[in-house]
Amino acid sequence: MSRKLGRVEAERRGRRGEAFAAWWLRLQGWRIVAQRVKLAVGEVDLVARRGRTVAFVEVKWRRDAAALDTAIDAARLRRVARAAQAIAARHVHDGDTMRIDVILIAPWRWPRRIANAWQPGA
Structure with missing residues (x-):
């Protein structure tokens, strides 16, 4: 498979993973307020809100669960x-808690969510 076709397939799988993650978050009571926000400094796959918590979510999809262990660094x-900080003013209001979450997805597995995966200064 050519590099371009491989990239197109990876993009397709990534979008499907993000859609699945959004569905999964909705089932847990989150409201999706933005998707696929791309900026020069980075990208946020999903922005979700539940009550006073706003989560900027990175979604990683891999072909097998073992590959998820190295999917995020x-x-x-x-x-x-950086991207979350750039768009925070649009989504985070006084009194809200802001955090970065990661959702790891592999076929035939329930998603694994790492809540508050990023701490400032880390």
Whole structure:
């Protein structure tokens, strides 16, 4: 498979993973307020709200569950955190709690959510 076709397939799977993660979050009482926010400093896959908590969510989809262990690292989380900071004023209001979450998805597995995956200064 050519590199371009591989990238297109990865993008398709990523979008499907994000849609599944959004559905899963909705089942847990979250409201999706934004999707696929791309900025020069980074990207946020989902912005979700439940009560006074706003989560900027990074979604990672892998073909097998073992690959999820290395799907997210500090560099990726920093990019999400920079993008979240850039758009926070649109979604986070006085009294809200803001956090970065990660949802890891593999076929035939329930999603694994890492709540508050990024701490400032980490």
